[in-house]
Amino acid sequence: MSISDKDKKPLIILTGPTAVGKTDLSIKLAKKINGEIISADSMQVYRTMDIGTAKVTKEEMDGIPHHLIDIMEPDEEFNIYKFKKFTCDSIDKIYSNSHMPIIAGGTGFYIQSVLYDIEFDESEVLSDFRIEKEEYAKKYGADALHDELRKVDPVSADAIHPNNVKRVIRALEYFAQNGKPISEHNKEQSQNGSPYNFMYFVLTTERDNLYKRIDKRVDIMLENGLVDEVKRLHEKYHNPELLSMQGIGYKEIIEYLDGKLTLSEATDLLKKNTRHFAKRQLTWFRREKNVTWIDKDKFFDDNEILDYMYSLCTQKGII
RNA sequence: GGCGACAUAGCCAAGUGGUAAGGCAUCGGUCUGCAACACCGCUAUCACCAGUUCAAAUCUGGUUGUCGCCU
Numbered sequence: 001m002s003i004s005d006k007d008k009k010p011l012i013i014l015t016g017p018t019a020v021g022k023t024d025l026s027i028k029l030a031k032k033i034n035g036e037i038i039s040a041d042s043m044q045v046y047r048t049m050d051i052g053t054a055k056v057t058k059e060e061m062d063g064i065p066h067h068l069i070d071i072m073e074p075d076e077e078f079n080i081y082k083f084k085k086f087t088c089d090s091i092d093k094i095y096s097n098s099h100m101p102i103i104a105g106g107t108g109f110y111i112q113s114v115l116y117d118i119e120f121d122e123s124e125v126l127s128d129f130r131i132e133k134e135e136y137a138k139k140y141g142a143d144a145l146h147d148e149l150r151k152v153d154p155v156s157a158d159a160i161h162p163n164n165v166k167r168v169i170r171a172l173e174y175f176a177q178n179g180k181p182i183s184e185h186n187k188e189q190s191q192n193g194s195p196y197n198f199m200y201f202v203l204t205t206e207r208d209n210l211y212k213r214i215d216k217r218v219d220i221m222l223e224n225g226l227v228d229e230v231k232r233l234h235e236k237y238h239n240p241e242l243l244s245m246q247g248i249g250y251k252e253i254i255e256y257l258d259g260k261l262t263l264s265e266a267t268d269l270l271k272k273n274t275r276h277f278a279k280r281q282l283t284w285f286r287r288e289k290n291v292t293w294i295d296k297d298k299f300f301d302d303n304e305i306l307d308y309m310y311s312l313c314t315q316k317g318i319i
Numbered sequence: 320g321g322c323g324a325c326a327u328a329g330c331c332a333a334g335u336g337g338u339a340a341g342g343c344a345u346c347g348g349u350c351u352g353c354a355a356c357a358c359c360g361c362u363a364u365c366a367c368c369a370g371u372u373c374a375a376a377u378c379u380g381g382u383u384g385u386c387g388c389c390u
Contacts, residue, residue: 041355043355079352079353080351081352083352109356110354113351120351123352125353160358161357161359166356166358167357167358170353173352186351189351246353246356247355247356248355250355272343273355277355280354283350287349
């Protein structure tokens with residue numbers, strides 16, 4: 001590369017599977033290095049969804065500014081395009097405060113969009129188009145829709161499994177809007193380098209331990225009133241289809257409230273879904289390039305982790 | 320002690336002579352505008368021993384274990 005990393009803008013990312021302890025550590029890190037936190041979490045953006053998203057509380061923030069939390073109503077749609085836009089704005093603002101941006105959160109897809117500056121065109125989501133295609137797939141089968149994609153974009157057709165109707169539709173939508181295959185666009189974008197001089201920390205711990213933490217956290221959420229929180233939202237919106245209500249912890253409790261599950265069944269399902277989610281996150285991070293894994297089990301305490309992170313950031317000239 | 324039933328992967332569970340369905344969990348993976356989404360892949364030789372048969376998870380005998388009933 002022609003521009004040295006040190007000339008690029010600094011950025012720190014702290015991620016990891018759900019319930020590993022990101023929030024706590026990110027705040028400690030922010031204090032240590034004069035940082036501000038940008039949440040990379042697709043659910044914490046929603047106001048009044050606090051318990052189920054394990055959202056940071058004001059007290060926990062302890063004066064550290066947090067961005068991208070509580071910026072949407074639960075019946076609004078949030079997506080990666082919005083995330084990227086808001087995050088880039090926040091990063092600029094943080095620089096102008098002479099602070100260090102720390103992206104903390106578990107949505108790897110979102111992080112990627114900012115880190116590698118992936119471009120999204122301005123066009124709106126074609127919701128009618130999506131609905132129409134969904135119905136088509138339901139009526140004639142997923143394979144029929146996949147065949148349709150093959151006609152316009154064989155590369156994507158090869159890459160996307162026919163059963164993955166959502167992705168097939170997005171590829172179709174992209175083609176309808178731009179007149180070129182999404183596979184071409186993806187290929188171009190995948191060659192982007194990062195405009196940042198960054199450290200990408202992935203916090204992890206032994207699998208058994210992680211699962212125990214998850215189970216425990218779910219129990220605590222229940223004790224803290226998760227059912228009431230979901231009940232309030234469910235009564236307000238009456239719409240389990242909302243993106244926000246599809247979040248883990250919300251969809252399961254709604255099933256309970258609707259009498260489809262007992263509370264204990266809903267709880268088990270919620271724990272299971274959370275474990276699955278954590279596993280998928282881990283898979284994502286494993287594939288991500290240039291990440292620094294931090295195995296909590298190898299450190300005595302958070303301070304030792306912070307010192308380690310600090311020294312790596314220093315070496316890279318980020319701090 | 321007697322009688323009866325059952326014994327298939329971590330769990331549930333099909334399969335009654337022809338070379339081990341399925342579901343869940345586990346594990347691995349995909350992902351470029353719904354991503355806490357959506358999707359894909361992998362995982363057993365049938366309690367043990369002996370016998371019948373070209374061929375047994377499937378039949379016979381025995382052993383062990385579990386459950387139920389009876390005294």
